[in-house]
Amino acid sequence: MAVFSYKAVDSNGREVKGIVEAPSRTSAYSLLKSRGIYPLEITEEKSEERESFLFRFFRRAPTPSELTLFFRTLATLLESGIPIVDAVNSFTEGEEKEHLKLFYKKVVDSLKDGLSFTEALKRAGVKDSVVLALVSSGERSALLSKNLVMAAELLERRESIKGKVLQTLIYPSVLLTVAFGVVVFMLVTVIPKVKAIYTTVKLELPFSTKLLLSTSSFILNHYLLLLFLLITLLLLLVYLSRERKRELDALKLKIPLVGKLFIYGELVKFFTTFGDLLSAGIPAIEAFRTATETVVNLPIKEKLLQMLPEFERGAPLHSLLNEIEEIPGVVVQLIKAGESSGNLSDMSLRIARFLENELNFKLKNLTSLLEPVTMLIVGIVVGFVVYALLLPILSISTIKAF
DSSP: OOEEEEEETTTSSSSSEEEEESSHHHHHHHHHHHTTTTEEEEEOOOOTTTOOOHHHTTTEEEEEEHHHHHHHHHHHHHHHTTTTHHHGGGGGGOOHHHHHHHHHHHHHHHHTTTHHHHHHHHHHHHHHHHHHHHHHHHHHHHHHHHHHHHHHHHHHHHHHHHHHHHHHHHHHHHHHHHHHHHHHIIIIIIHHHHHHHHHHHHOOHHHHHHHHHHHHHHHSSSSSHHHHHHHHHHHHHHHHHHTTTTHHHHHHSSSTTTTHHHHHHHHHHHHHHHHHHHHTOHHHHHHHHHHHHTTTOOHHHHHHHHHHHHHHTTTHHHHHHTTTTTTHHHHHHHHHHHHTTTTTTHHHHHHHHHHHHHHHHHHHHHHHHHHHHHHHHHHHHHHHHHHHHHHHHHHHHHHOOO
């Protein structure tokens, strides 16, 4: 399928520009004409097989934050009575980001081809099954604008959780990285110069200084080997993250202090999605199946999927969740109350808020613990380097004094 850019006039005589996919230039002309667009100029872009890296980069799907803004604005336009084709097409005007402009054009062209908005989003590169389920439900129930806002809120909550976890880890990571960089800099620049002084004096060096000098010499003489080992280690981690993902995910859940964060993070995503889908009118079985797709940790995801056949046969959800050891007992009790009252959607969202508060509390505690521990580690490492360097110098000063 070739890609063509065009300049044309519509049925009202206005000049329009855009991009269309078609097997040939003639097909592109016919396709545009069938939409009431009369091309003045059609230019073939590079095909997907020959297209540049930059062009492929521009064709990427929107980020969650970009998609959130799109959904919220589109919902407002639809509530104002603007037809969806015109509403989406208005996003292309003044858009500076090339990948977003291509995304909007793709959605508009798909809508003009007679596809639903859900199918148009799929064709434009949106792969999030939860978002697509909410949009599809909104189209079926004529509540598209409401469901677009729900999808935007769902994406915002996901990004908020991810941002809080990253924010917790940024400070210790930066501090450790800087400390490591300082130590390496001293080992390869400062210590070799100090070593020459020690060699001239011919002083018996303490063990700590010998260890420091040996480490410096090893790095300088075998830096290519160390670089090779570092690259090998990174490739091994990438391999394990793909080929042994389940084992790594299971290990994450068992890490002291941090394991609970992974569990709560996954459960927040699951129950938020499950509650939102139920509120949108999606059947419980379909909502459960779609919500499970948001879970990234494989052991938890597998346990939820194993529940699905029993849930389809009518087993109470709370009894099934009670068999998963990672799920807190209070969550099971709240689900039981939601099933008894027939208000499972609101109860699921209440559970998500409860777990998110617990996650925030644990993140705050972890941050307060990580900061002093990180400072202590950095202090010990830097202090050892300074101690090993200064101890012989003090010995030289003592000898000269006598």
